[in-house]
Amino acid sequence: KDMMSLDNLKGKLEELSNTTSDSTDTQNSDTEEKEESFSDLLSQIVDIQDEQVVGKEVKNPQVTRMVGGYAIMFLLFAVNASASSLFEEKKAGMFHRLLSMPLQRTHILWSKYLYNMLFGLVQILVLFFGSSLLFEVDIYTNFLNLLIVVIFASAACTAFGMLLAAVSKTPQQAQGLGTVVIIVMSSVGGAWFPVSIMPEFIQYFSKITIIYWSVESLTETLWANASLVQLAPKLGILFLITATVNAFSLWRFKNGDLFH
Numbered sequence: 034k035d036m037m038s039l040d041n042l043k044g045k046l047e048e049l050s051n052t053t054s055d056s057t058d059t060q061n062s063d064t065e066e067k068e069e070s071f072s073d074l075l076s077q078i079v080d081i082q083d084e085q086v087v088g089k090e091v092k093n094p095q096v097t098r099m100v101g102g103y104a105i106m107f108l109l110f111a112v113n114a115s116a117s118s119l120f121e122e123k124k125a126g127m128f129h130r131l132l133s134m135p136l137q138r139t140h141i142l143w144s145k146y147l148y149n150m151l152f153g154l155v156q157i158l159v160l161f162f163g164s165s166l167l168f169e170v171d172i173y174t175n176f177l178n179l180l181i182v183v184i185f186a187s188a189a190c191t192a193f194g195m196l197l198a199a200v201s202k203t204p205q206q207a208q209g210l211g212t213v214v215i216i217v218m219s220s221v222g223g224a225w226f227p228v229s230i231m232p233e234f235i236q237y238f239s240k241i242t243i244i245y246w247s248v249e250s251l252t253e254t255l256w257a258n259a260s261l262v263q264l265a266p267k268l269g270i271l272f273l274i275t276a277t278v279n280a281f282s283l284w285r286f287k288n289g290d291l292f293h
Contacts, residue, residue, distance in 0.1 A: 102224030104161065145195070149195075189278075193243055224244050246267050250267045
């Protein structure tokens with residue numbers, strides 16, 4: 034009798050479990066049917082379409098987005114190394130020979146600045162032409178504005194290299210400090226991945242970096258074919274950064290021991 038009672042109890046439990054499962058399936062089915070009917074009703078009332086507005090015709094969007102960031106990062110490393118060569122020129126006695134002629138310290142600094150700026154301009158353009166040939170990045174549709182952005186970005190990066198040379202005492206110190214700062218700026222400024230996916234507090238910090246404004250200007254130029262008027266605010270910020278950093282660097286060079 035006990036065995037039969039256990040069998041009956043087991044059978045009732047199985048029936049109850051099957052009934053509960055069927056009820057759950059029925060509820061899920063009803064919910065899915067309601068969602069589908071609501072979706073059908075909504076689609077009849079409102080015609081919802083997805084369309085990419087910015088960068089719609091970009092052939093290779095990922096490379097187009099990345100090439101600007103890496104170009105600026107490599108440029109910062111290059112101008113940092115070039116600006117650090119001021120210490121080698123001082124050690125070789127070149128400054129004393131130049132200053133024996135009717136030249137001033139500012140002439141030497143501006144010649145170095147212009148050389149580094151032209152060097153950076155050529156380097157960025159070579160990278161863009163290479164990306165155009167290898168990855169079909171469209172740089173010709175808005176090439177004039179791209180050239181203007183590259184000039185402003187090159188000037189800002191060169192100012193950064195001169196700043197490192199102005200606050201450092203040895204070429205090793207300038208290169209070491211520059212490497213750390215460039216890596217940090219690249220990681221938070223959008224050189225490696227979009228700033229929009231970063232935490233909000235990092236997005237605020239990224240806006241004080243040269244890389245952020247350079248990459249944003251290049252992205253708008255290549256993705257959205259932005260006009261010069263649309264690029265003006267970002268170019269104005271790059272110009273302000275360049276002027277401020279250059280003014281501090283010149284003051285530091287005049288009061289430092291590089292030319293002594």
